[in-house]
Amino acid sequence: MTREDLTLYEWLVVAAGLALCALTAALLRRHVRPAVHSGYRAVHARVRPHLPERMRRWARWVLDRTDGAGVRAVVVSAVAAGIAWSAATMLELAGPVIAAISATLSVQISSHASVREGAQRLIATVAAIAAAVGVWHFFGLHWWSIALIAGCGLAVGRLLRLGDGAVAVPATSLGILVAGSTVTETFMWQRVATTALGIVVGAILSPLVGGETPIERARDRLAHVSAEIALLLGDLGAGARGGYTRDEAAGWLAQSRDLREDLAEAVSAVDDLSKQARWSLTTPVAQVVPLQQTLRALEHGVHQVNSVARSMFDAIATPMTAAVPQQIGHVLTTAAEAFAAHADLVSDPNADATKDAGHLDDLLAHLREAPRRTLRTVRSEFADTGVLVLTGSIMNDVDRMAGTLARSAPALEVGETPPEPGIPAVSEVLPAVRRLLDRRRDGTSV
Secondary structure (H helix, E strand, O other), rough: OOHHEEEEEEEEHHHHHHHHHHHHHHHHHHHHHHHHHHHHHHHHHHHHHOOHHHHHHHHHHHHHHHHHHHHHHHHHHHHHHHHHHHHHOOOOOOOOOHHHHHHHHHHOHHHHHHHHHHHHHHHHHHHHHHHHHHHHHHHHHHHHHHHHHHHHHHHHHHHHHHHHHHHHHHHHHHHHHHHHHHHHHHHHHHHHHHHHHHHHHHHHHHHHHHHHOOHHHHHHHHHHHHHHHHHHHHHHHHHHHHOOOOOHHHHHHHHHHHHHHHHHHHHHHHHHHHHHHHOOOOHHHHHHHHHHHOHHHHHHHHHHHHHHHHHHHHHHHHHOOOOOHHHHHHHHHHHHHHHHHHHHHHOOOOOOOOOOOOOHHHHHHHHHHHHHHHHHHHHHHHHHOOOHHHHHHHHHHHHHHHEEEHHOHHHHHHHOOOOOOOOOHHHHHHHHHHHHHHHHHHHHOO
């Protein structure tokens, strides 16, 4: 067997191994993980009542302090590094450890994010090699040529808009000089191939990190934000009905501000899903648009509940200020129920917003009428202008919440951008192909 045949055989073995890794990762995510979770829940429900209370407290303490996503990221990154190093070693590429490093850095929450980050790193590697070899060839090694290599590498990274990956260009450029006189055309191409191999391994194993698909992650984060708004509105409603202290109001205001962190996670999840859908063959863009609209609605909802929490805090923290009337409590509780129903609707992947939103629509209809009735009641019972102004302010926020959840608020359309075109998903192409074939078959039969 010649050297060329042996090299081809090695590439075929590595390609088959990577294909097996991709198949295994898909089976683990789609079939094994749900089966393990359901089995764990069944065993936990059967065994838990028989465990000693001390052991249950210890297990609960461990679970509360264990980051599942972090553990998965560590395990997957370690496995990816080992596979990439083994593949690069089998192919006899220069610097197999570079493949391990590239695979470790390429492991992300989804395959799309991994490919995106990896592509930036690959471009940075190519740019770094070109900059280092070019400056070295024309000027040699001097203190000012080293500075020129570092500066040019960083400038190239910025011009290519690599973001944080721009720093990798000068770092890789200077790392090339370690090879000294062994830098040849073959070495450079092998360095690029090694980096690309690590990126491929990282992209194959990335779906195992998140434990959920990008669309599941987006739904989960959006539903979490809506549920947190519901919980806070429920506390505000209970406080308005039964009275509350300044410390409680300060806690509610702090919670409303913390919602921005949950909202930021939802924004990141929906943004990743949008970027993936433009290139994915399995995720239609039509599935992303409703989630983008939900995100926009929740952005407004977070601002509105923050306004309510601020109004209730000012009412008790500012001297000689009107108190919050008890009638507001029922309206805020209704708003909490509406956001809770909205969270259930968003989290259900099989729900149809046009057909399964009956309960939410009933709550929103009641929520639109509640502020008007509350204002009439407060006007008839209170002559204090401050009370009327405070009630009107909170009721205005509640009315905006209803319009936000119903997607009827005109403010939701401001700044809305149409979805960017992308590759049609398989689920979008197959029905069109089937209709075309049926039409041709009908025409042939006629």
